[in-house]
Amino acid sequence: xxxxxxxxxxxxxxxxxxxxxxxxxxxxxxxxxxxxxxxxxxxxxxxxxxxxxxxxxxxxxxxxxxxxxxxxxxxxxxxxxxxxxxxxxxxxxxxxxxxxxxxxxxxxxxxxxxxxxxxxxxxxxxxxxxxxxxxxxxxxxxxxxxxxxxxxxxxxxxxxxxxxxxxxxxxxxxxxxxxxxxxxxxxxxxxxxxxxxxxxxxxxxxxxxxxxxxxxxxxxxxxxxxxxxxxxxxxxxxxxxxxxxxxxxxxxxxxxxxxxxxxxxxxxxxxxxxxxxxxxxxxxxxxxxxxxxxxxxxxxxxxxxxxxxxxxxxxxxxxxxxxxxxxxxxxxxxxxxxxxxxxxxxxxxxxxxxxxxxxxxxxxxxxxxxxxxxxxxxxxxxxxxxxxxxxxxxxxxxxxxxxxxxxxxxxxxxxxxxxxxxxxxxxxxxxxxxxxxxxxxxxxxxxxxxxxxxxxxxxxxxxxxxx
Amino acid sequence: xxxxxxxxxxxxxxxxxxxxxxxxxxxxxxxxxxxxxxxxxxxxxxxxxxxxxxxxxxxxxxxxxxxxxxxxxxxxxxxxxxxxxxxxxxxxxxxxxxxxxxxxxxxxxxxxxxxxxxxxxxxxxxxxxxxxxxxxxxxxxxxxxxxxxxxxxxxxxxxxxxxxxxxxxxxxxxxxxxxxxxxxxxxxxxxxxxxxxxxxxxxxxxxxxxxxxxxxxxxxxxxxxxxxxxxxxxxxxxxxxxxxxxxxxxxxxxxxxxxxxxxxxxxxxxxxxxxxxxxxxxxxxxxxxxxxxxxxxxxxxxxxxxxxxxxxxxxxxxxxxxxxxxxxxxxxxxxxxxxxxxxxxxxxxxxxxxxxxxxxxxxxxxxxxxxxxxxxxxxxxxxxxxxxxxxxxxxxxxxxxxxxxxxxxxxxxxxxxxxxxxxxxxxxxxxxxxxxxxxxxxxxxxxxxxxxxxxxxxxxxxxxxxxxxxxx
Numbered sequence: 001x002x003x004x005x006x007x008x009x010x011x012x013x014x015x016x017x018x019x020x021x022x023x024x025x026x027x028x029x030x031x032x033x034x035x036x037x038x039x040x041x042x043x044x045x046x047x048x049x050x051x052x053x054x055x056x057x058x059x060x061x062x063x064x065x066x067x068x069x070x071x072x073x074x075x076x077x078x079x080x081x082x083x084x085x086x087x088x089x090x091x092x093x094x095x096x097x098x099x100x101x102x103x104x105x106x107x108x109x110x111x112x113x114x115x116x117x118x119x120x121x122x123x124x125x126x127x128x129x130x131x132x133x134x135x136x137x138x139x140x141x142x143x144x145x146x147x148x149x150x151x152x153x154x155x156x157x158x159x160x161x162x163x164x165x166x167x168x169x170x171x172x173x174x175x176x177x178x179x180x181x182x183x184x185x186x187x188x189x190x191x192x193x194x195x196x197x198x199x200x201x202x203x204x205x206x207x208x209x210x211x212x213x214x215x216x217x218x219x220x221x222x223x224x225x226x227x228x229x230x231x232x233x234x235x236x237x238x239x240x241x242x243x244x245x246x247x248x249x250x251x252x253x254x255x256x257x258x259x260x261x262x263x264x265x266x267x268x269x270x271x272x273x274x275x276x277x278x279x280x281x282x283x284x285x286x287x288x289x290x291x292x293x294x295x296x297x298x299x300x301x302x303x304x305x306x307x308x309x310x311x312x313x314x315x316x317x318x319x320x321x322x323x324x325x326x327x328x329x330x331x332x333x334x335x336x337x338x339x340x341x342x343x344x345x346x347x348x349x350x351x352x353x354x355x356x357x358x359x360x361x362x363x364x365x366x367x368x369x370x371x372x373x374x375x376x377x378x379x380x381x382x383x384x385x386x387x388x389x390x391x392x393x394x395x396x397x398x399x400x401x402x403x404x405x406x407x408x409x410x411x412x413x414x415x416x417x418x419x420x421x422x423x424x425x426x427x428x429x430x431x432x433x434x435x436x437x438x439x440x441x442x443x444x445x446x447x448x449x450x451x452x453x454x455x456x457x458x459x460x461x462x463x464x465x466x467x
Numbered sequence: 468x469x470x471x472x473x474x475x476x477x478x479x480x481x482x483x484x485x486x487x488x489x490x491x492x493x494x495x496x497x498x499x500x501x502x503x504x505x506x507x508x509x510x511x512x513x514x515x516x517x518x519x520x521x522x523x524x525x526x527x528x529x530x531x532x533x534x535x536x537x538x539x540x541x542x543x544x545x546x547x548x549x550x551x552x553x554x555x556x557x558x559x560x561x562x563x564x565x566x567x568x569x570x571x572x573x574x575x576x577x578x579x580x581x582x583x584x585x586x587x588x589x590x591x592x593x594x595x596x597x598x599x600x601x602x603x604x605x606x607x608x609x610x611x612x613x614x615x616x617x618x619x620x621x622x623x624x625x626x627x628x629x630x631x632x633x634x635x636x637x638x639x640x641x642x643x644x645x646x647x648x649x650x651x652x653x654x655x656x657x658x659x660x661x662x663x664x665x666x667x668x669x670x671x672x673x674x675x676x677x678x679x680x681x682x683x684x685x686x687x688x689x690x691x692x693x694x695x696x697x698x699x700x701x702x703x704x705x706x707x708x709x710x711x712x713x714x715x716x717x718x719x720x721x722x723x724x725x726x727x728x729x730x731x732x733x734x735x736x737x738x739x740x741x742x743x744x745x746x747x748x749x750x751x752x753x754x755x756x757x758x759x760x761x762x763x764x765x766x767x768x769x770x771x772x773x774x775x776x777x778x779x780x781x782x783x784x785x786x787x788x789x790x791x792x793x794x795x796x797x798x799x800x801x802x803x804x805x806x807x808x809x810x811x812x813x814x815x816x817x818x819x820x821x822x823x824x825x826x827x828x829x830x831x832x833x834x835x836x837x838x839x840x841x842x843x844x845x846x847x848x849x850x851x852x853x854x855x856x857x858x859x860x861x862x863x864x865x866x867x868x869x870x871x872x873x874x875x876x877x878x879x880x881x882x883x884x885x886x887x888x889x890x891x892x893x894x895x896x897x898x899x900x901x902x903x904x905x906x907x908x909x910x911x912x913x914x915x916x917x918x919x920x921x922x923x924x925x926x927x928x929x930x931x932x933x934x935x936x937x938x939x
Contacts, residue, residue, distance in 0.1 A: 039916060040555070043729035047558040049528035050551035053814045053916075054544075056534050057515070071512040074534040080514075087512045087588075094589030095507045125547065126554035133558045150731040152915050182732035193856075195732065260503055260612050263646065263653065325506070340499055341909045341919045342618050342638075342811050343513060352497075352513040388735070391853040393864040393884055396646065396653040401862050403855045405735075424853075424860060426886075426936060449733055450917055467860035467888070 007034050007056055012076055013163035016060050019085045020165060027063040028085070029103045029164040031297065031336065035348040036158070038125060040132035042151045042181070045140065050129055059336060059351035060088055061103070067092035068101060068321070072352040101324040106168040109301040114288030117202035120175040121157040128155055131208050135181045138212030143185065145223065146216050151181035153208070158348040162299035170299030175201055176290070176347060179211050180448060185219035192225060192419075193406040194218025195386060197240070199290050199445055199452035218385065218407050225419040228408070230465040234381035234437075235425075236374055236411065239446030241387040242364060242455040244402065248392065248429055249280055250359040253307045254333075255316045255326060257358070262395040264429065265313055274311040274433035278458075279365040281306055282317060282333065290445055290452045291361040298334035298355050305331045307362060311434070319357040333357045347450060363454040367439030371457045374438045376414040382464065383409040383416055386448075387425075398429040403467065427462045435461040469536060473625045476520045476541050481627055483549045485522040487565060489626035491771060492518045493813040498583065500592055500615040502599040507592060519813035520545050524552035526562020530816040566797035566804045568774045570628045575768055576635035578761070579665035583617040583637065586666050591615065594669070595641070601675040602645040604682035607689060609653075610646040611682070616909065617666065630773035638764060638921055639668050640907055643678050647685035654688035654881055656681050656866055658707075658848070661907040663766045688867055691881040694844070696937025701843030701871075702885060703836055703930045706904040708865050709826060710924035711849035714908055716889045717754045718824035718924065720858040721781050721789075722807070723796035725819075733915055735856025738889065739787055748785040748893025751829060754926075756781055756791055758806060758822035763923035764907045765822030770806035772817065779805050781824070785893070791819050811918045818914050826926030829899025833928050836898050838874040844935065845869040845876060846883055862886040862936065887933040895932035903927040 013030040020028025035055040041048045057074035062085065069092030073084040123131075132153035139149050156176040163169050180197035196215040200206060237245065251257050252265040259266065265273065284292050284302040295301055298320055306314040318326070319334030338345055338353035375383065385407030393399045401424060408420040440457035447453055473490040480488035494516040501509040518541060519532040529552025533544040556562075595613045602611035620636045640661020647654050658681055662668045704712065719725065720737040728736050739747055758767045758776040768776050772794050780788050791807035792800065796819065808817040837845070848866035855861070868880035905923040912919050 037916065038551070040551075041915065042732075043724075044727065046560055047527065047555040048729065049530060049816060050555045051528075051530035051816045052547055052551065053532045054534070055532075055814060068510075070510060072514065074515040074517060076534075084514070087514075091510050091512060091588050091592075094587075094592035095510050098506070125551040129551065129554040129558070136558075148728050148731065150729060152732060154915070180732055184728065184731065193731070256508065259610065260501070260508065263610070340497065340511075341616060341921055342495070342620070343497055343919075345919070346814075346916050352511075352515070354509055354511055356509070388856055389853045391851050393851040393853060393862065394882060395851075396655060397882065399864065399882075399884065401853045403853065403860070405856050422855065422860075424855070424862065424886075426862070449915060467855055 009034060009159060009161045012058055013161055015081055016058060016085065017163060017165055019082055020062055023085055023089055025062040025064045025089065027103050027165045029061040031059040031162050031351050033057060033160045033349045033351040035346055037346050037348060038128055038155045040129050040153045042132055042136055042149060045136055045149050047129060047133055053346060055346060057351045060084060062088045062092055064089060064092045067096045069095060070354045099324055101321060103164040103166060104168060104298050104300045104320050105166050107301050109170060109294040110285060112285055112287065112292050112294045115201050115292050116173045117175045120155060120177060120203040123155055123203065128153060131206065134208040135179065135212040138209040139181060139183050139216040142213055142216035143220050145185045145187050145220055146183055147186045148184040149181055154178045154347050156348040160349045168299045170295040172293045172295055174293065177206050178452060179206060179208055181211050181215040183215040183219040185223055187223045190223050192219055192222025194222060195406060197448045199447060201288050221419050222406055225421045228420045228423045228464060228466045232461060232463045234378055234459060235462050236378060236381065236383045236457060236459045238385040238457055239444050239455050240448060241384045242458050243446045243453045244387045244390045246280060246362060246364050246453055246455055247451060249308060250362040253316050254358045255322050256356050262392060264395060264398045268313050271313060272311050273313045273430060274308055275436040276310045277367055277439050278308055278311050278433060278436045280308040280362060281365055282359040282362040284360040286361055289361040289454065296332045296334040296360065297336045300330050300332040300334060302332045317357050317359055319355045321355065322357045333360060335360060363443060364439060364456055364458060366441045366443055366456045369438045369440050371440045374440060374457060374459050375411060375416060378411045379413060381411045383411050392429060400429040400432060401426050422467050423464050424467050425462045425464050432460050432462055470623055472518060472536055472541050473623055475538060476518060476545050477625060477627050479542055479545045480520060480522045480549060485524050485549060487523040487627055488520065490518055490520045491813045492623045494621045495812055496619040498588060498617045500595050502595045502613040504610060505596065505599065510592060512588065515812065517813045520548050521816060522548045522552050523563060524549055525556035527552045527556035527559045528563060529555065532814040563795050564798040565794040568794060568804055570630045571769060571773055571775055572631045574633040577637050577663045577766065579637050580667040581665045581670060583619060583666055598643060598674050598678045601678035602643060602682040604679055605686050607647040607649055607686045608645050608682045609648045612644040613641060615641040624771060624773050626773055632769045632773055634767065637665055638663050639666055640909055643681050645682040645685040647689055649689045652689055654685055656684040656688065659907055659909065662762045663764060664762055688881045691879040694868060694880045694883045694935050697935045699932055700935050701840050701930065702933050703840065703843065703845045703928055705847045705928055706925045707848045707906060708846050709926045709929050710906045710908060711852055711863055713824055713826055713926055714924040715852050715854045716858050716861055717781065718821035721791050722819040723790040723792045726790050727796060734913060738857040738859040742787050745787055746785050747787050747890060748782065749896045750784050751896045751899050752782055752785045752893050753827035754782045755779060755827065756821055756824045760823050760905055763823045763905050764921040765923040770808045771810050772808045774804045774806040776806040791821060793819050809920060811920050815918050820913065820920055821922050823905050823923030825905050825924060826929055828901055828903035828927045831898045831900050833900045833902060836900060836928055836930055837871060837876065840871045841873060843871040845871055846885060858889060860888050884936040885933040886936050892931050892933060896929060898930040900928035
């Protein structure tokens, strides 16, 4: 990645705190970010574009007379910072909190290894382009039936610091990559797709040729696909679909998301929402975890939280604000997540949103099955390797659908016997969670398009129809 | 704005050897307020400014953005864009070519009667709290939600061909939602009110009354019957539901980058690739993409490549006529560019995006459409889509519906979800109403990194055939 002059993030934080003092706030917090992303986008078997962003800015919160205000700016001039503090102060006047709230106090963070890799951070732009192209080269070399490749390599380096007027100073420096490739294969009039995606925190984890090879293998397999017959099947979810299931549970365990958008778990705390096989934790302490960090984005030391324990919903996750609102302790789950329209949202860190309670590095806890044993134990069912466009179409009842776009196989008498054509799951998330009857013993990184997590393989039941 | 910086960026890129360069120098102001159950959940003011520079070097694209608006900062960003473009050019067997366009010089703005600054942020919060209260029309309404966004964007686009276009855009909208509960049954109802313009959108209509209607709707759904699974049902889609369907199965597949397979790794491709000029639907199926509709979310006169906007006839009487293009895809197809490129901020490279994509109005009265339907369903208000990667198979849920029997609306329905394939549905369209609307859709996602954009979608009441998905 390109070098630029190092920015004094702490200096910006100090300026904000000083301005807060001058303007007589009761408390002030600054979250200063330098986020650098280089994206190499591959289309039609070529490098289509290489694009970089160096996003620097500060999100700040103030508390004044029981009111809370937030603003952010990417202009770090003294005048702009002053205006930003004024804006937050004005906002606080109309946002009086009916409960006592204070920014987090300083605490010693744990050490989390494997989240910053200087080699990845210093990867030159031309080398990044070459690594991205390796995915295409490997895919094309795999078979002459491969006709098209599209994919991306994102390399991210971020530095952030949270400072508040309690004396809290917490840094988070990280690196991250995501590499994905979609492959189209053709034979005669038949066409099929394959894909592979992976993510990690260090350069040594980046194996673009493996991505290209696996995506091409799936595409070639798909050329022999046969139609599926609609029905309810035992279905083995390989890592990428399993990440989707975990992602939905994680989303529903945010009190903000549950109360505002997806209330499926709202009245289910302490109740059974999944099978006994299913335990889900949020563990940002995992060394090298795709979203691990020593602190959350309010500077609270990371800790492990049980979301679901043997099928029982154990906890919602909290940042300091939602914790105060609901008289709970923060679970170190404050993240600056913004789904706002027209507001940038890059891989890495974002400063232009208030903290919100969301899981940070959640995953399904491995079970005691080998993946091969799960397949051998399946008399008649399906093996799904990719979900596409997964949605809860009825957020209050949990209606669930996803397109099994590629990588769908029939399993018979304990063996994977052949690929199937594109199909769609139409079921209910609670049914899918309650029907989980096997969880594999290994965590791997999987995901797609910005959403990656560690996961085992799981088996459940679902209604599947051809499309 | 520091216009000279944009020109400096372009000049520097050309000096380095770029065959083409453009720069977008932008300032952004966003304010967001979220109220739920009487409490401010989130209230944020965001400001950004910076420049994004795109350079074409040996037929390859490089792009870099920066918030460092000094000459040194901009020079550094241009140099990075140039270097990574040059590195990419080693793996570009077919150099990018841009279809020619006139180098426009213009300045324009969205009409704003009440500037966002004219109403204090604190006052807005108080107003939204009142709206949220109005959602609670009965004890059955257990949750209310108001989400407001106001944004102002000042943009300067300039390129090495001499284009120089300034656009001051303002968008204002609010989403209102009520959840009602009785026993184990929860039902919700929501609506978005918004436009390209200022805060006047909320002054010219009674938002408290609208909130009350939403609360009552959520409550009424508690007494509605669940929709039953049924194949091949004659469905009349209201403009709000149609807006989402149109967005997903007309708008997205019309993007030429998808047609060319360039989005395969993300949202997917397009089933109608290679079918330009072919009949893909009935005579009653005509659809447009039109950025020139004033007051809509997709309004603009020039896209982010400086191409002048015109109405695009995407499908005419069932025949696939045109895709949405960048200058580059227009060159690939050998057609004129049609102003399809947009980026959400200077931090992103532009992508082909829909503006206002909608079905054309027909010649039916709404009442006639109901009266002439023996058995079917009126499907109302969008909820959640799930579409396959080729935009072929679709499943979209609705907020409510009504059974139609012998030309009359009968049972009120909840938990409505339709599924079909695009060609089957397009072929089945047999009526469209005279009345049509373009509605605001504030959350269209595309690209990597992800860009969430504001677009307009809609159309008339439209009748076709789809399958109703039952409750699982």
